Amino acid sequence: MILVEALSKNFGSVEALHSISFHVRKGEIIGLLGSNGAGKSTLLKILSTYLPPDAGRITIDGVDLLENPHDIRRRLGYLPEGAPLYPEMRVHEYLTYRAALKGVPARRIAEKMIDVMDLCSLRSVEKKLIGSLSKGYRQRVGLADALITEPPLLLFDEPTLGLDLTQQQQISHLLKGLAPRHTVLLSTHYMQEAIAICDRFLFLHDGKIVFFGTSKELQQVSPFPTPSEK
Amino acid sequence: MRSFWILWKREVAAYFRTPRATILLFFFLLLTGFNFCAGVNALNHGPTEISIVEAFFNTLFFWVAFLALIPLLTMHLFAEEYHLGTMETLVTAPVAEASIVLAKFFASLFLFLLLWAPTIFYFVLFWPSAHQIAAASYGAYAGAYGMLLLIGMLFLSLGCFASVLTPHQLIAGIISCSLMILFFFAGMLAFLHQHDSPIIHELAARFSLMEHMTNFSRGLIDTRPIVWYLSLTVFTLFLTISLFKNCRHKN
Structure with missing residues (x-):
């Protein structure tokens, strides 16, 4: 590999x-x-x-x-140290943006989002601003970003x-x-x-x-x- | 092309997700509104050959608003990504570096045009309130706003270039201000050496922003400044892309 x-x-x-x-x-x-x-x-x-x-x-x-x-x-999926994210975006906006940027077809983004948010336990905070999340949740958002294209x-x-x-x-x-x-x-x-x-x-x-x-x-x-x- | 639009949409939305765009719009309209009033007052002093369009686009307030706006629109574009650390996730996504630079440039251009768009209404409102047209021909409007777009594109590309250089927004703002002032005052030589050195006057006039804006806002459209500004913009963007490709990780 x-x-x-x-x-x-x-x-x-x-x-x-x-x-x-x-x-x-x-x-x-x-x-x-x-x-x-x-x-x-x-x-x-x-x-x-x-x-x-x-x-x-x-x-x-x-x-x-x-x-x-x-x-x-x-x-590859990459989570840099400190999980850098855009604080002004909401969790679902950020993951939608990242999925689209990584080439996930528009019709499959919603399905991928559900999968990755379930995997990283993000459903309860999906509408929250990233800047307002705890460090643990921000790490999960970073992980979800790395995993979204599998x-x-x-x-x-x-x-x-x-x-x-x-x-x-x-x-x-x-x-x-x-x-x-x-x-x-x-x-x-x-x-x-x-x-x-x-x-x-x-x-x-x-x-x-x-x-x-x-x-x-x-x-x-x-x-x-x-x-x-x- | 798809990644360009995705990046462009995020960049434009980023202006509105923070109070940046609203605050900019408020103060910018205040300044340009004051500039318009000053232009009307100047015309009220007596008979004159200049139109309100020409007066609006050639005052000190206009250039202050113009030069102050560019760093505020561009200084965060790359510097903030370096500062937040999001540059790492951005460039390790399958996106070409050129798409990133162009998306940021065109997002700032979009906001630049959005900020200037309401000023068209000043001239629309001028006609019923002053009972006279704002300019003798449509060419004056096209010329003035066309030149605004051309100089805006060049200065925004300089702003992008400055923002690639450093992770500090303030330093990026100072660099872009310095570059713009250099351009601005190089053209001012045309006015300073009007009588004592005709060669310097002639040369500086060819590159003078004020000279170009004066001529275009009279409806005197010349292709040479158009080619000059477009070429310089493309060159600066090319330089920015090359610099971003080779030096982004050093910030």
């Missing part, structure tokens, strides 16, 4: 990603972990086609990201950051239900959340991959027990 080869990205003298390579299979949920500044968001921004890489090659479903960014955009690849940057425990659990439950129909790359700071949702983990440190594998493999290399073992 995703093949990344020798990917590098610099911001001036800061090396955000240093020649990283990995392969993600279809239907997997991958947790991107690492401290602040490790390169998680940069990697997602590059995969979403927002940032151009300095070097390396990325193919998604066999399509080269640099050669056909427009094709890639049709195959893209094969989903990229989520810190989807549960700043949410209370109940909201975190609700969103984690929603994300877990996305496999195997979608391939998901999920950036998070919460190890427990990653273990509950993800099939494999990609640890980044200073722009380099320090671990990529399953939780079982992680136990073998880590001296600390994972939260599920405690």
Whole structure:
């Protein structure tokens, strides 16, 4: 599904990603972990086609990201960090606009809206202004936007950051239900959340991959027990 | 083309979802209404060859309203998207960068025309109240509003260009103001060097906004300024699209 080869990205003298390579299979949920500044968001921004890489090659479903960014955009749903939205729009207006922009035919938008609002539990706030919603609901609107075209690849940057425990659990439950129909790359700071949702983990440190594998493999290399073992 | 219309509709609606359009319309009509009254008063002082159309489109108030309006219509277009972070979701949707820039430009042009449209009624009302027509020919109306559209298009494209450069609306507004003032005062050289330097006067007159507006509001329509403003608008939009494609992620 995703093949990344020798990917590098610099911001001036800061090396955000240093020649990283990995392969993600279809239907997997991958947790991107690492401290602040490790390169998680940069990697997602590059995969979403927002940032151009300095070097390396990325193919998604066999399509080269640099050669056909427009094709890639049709195959992905992206939730950036902080779920940026237009505060002056109502939830249903925003999702209608996004669905139309992503190429959903006009006759199918209403049906897609119902599906995605049910999935993300947004029916009770569909007529509310986005600016008046709580952080948890804004994250759900961002998730609904990413999911509205049912893209094969989903990229989520810190989807549960700043949410209370109940909201975190609700969103984690929603994300877990996305496999195997979608391939998901999920950036998070919460190890427990990653273990509950993800099939494999990609640890980044200073722009380099320090671990990529399953939780079982992680136990073998880590001296600390994972939260599920405690 | 479909994505252009979807983006255009959202941009136009965004002006009305906030009090921005209403406040702009209120103060803009206040200023242009005052300008019209000032024009009528000036004509009341004695016999004159200029029409009310020519007087309306060539006063200081007119240019103040015109130059103040453009940054207010354009400074938020890209800067706000950068500031909110919505630029990431916008450009990672399957939409061409050119569609985004053109949708924003034409949305601001639509609002620009919407704000100027009520001023037509000033001239319609002038006839029954003053018992004389506002201009000698329809060419004067067509010329004045045509030139308004042409200069408006150029300045709006400069406003879009300024907004692509920065995530700060105020800085975008200052940049677009500076660019417009540069254009405005380059043309003013024609008046400053009227007697001492005929070459500078001749050259500056060719690019003078005031000169063009004066001639067009008299009904003297020349194709050269039309080509000049259209070419510059297309060039600025092309530059804006290129800049947006290559530098958007740096903001």
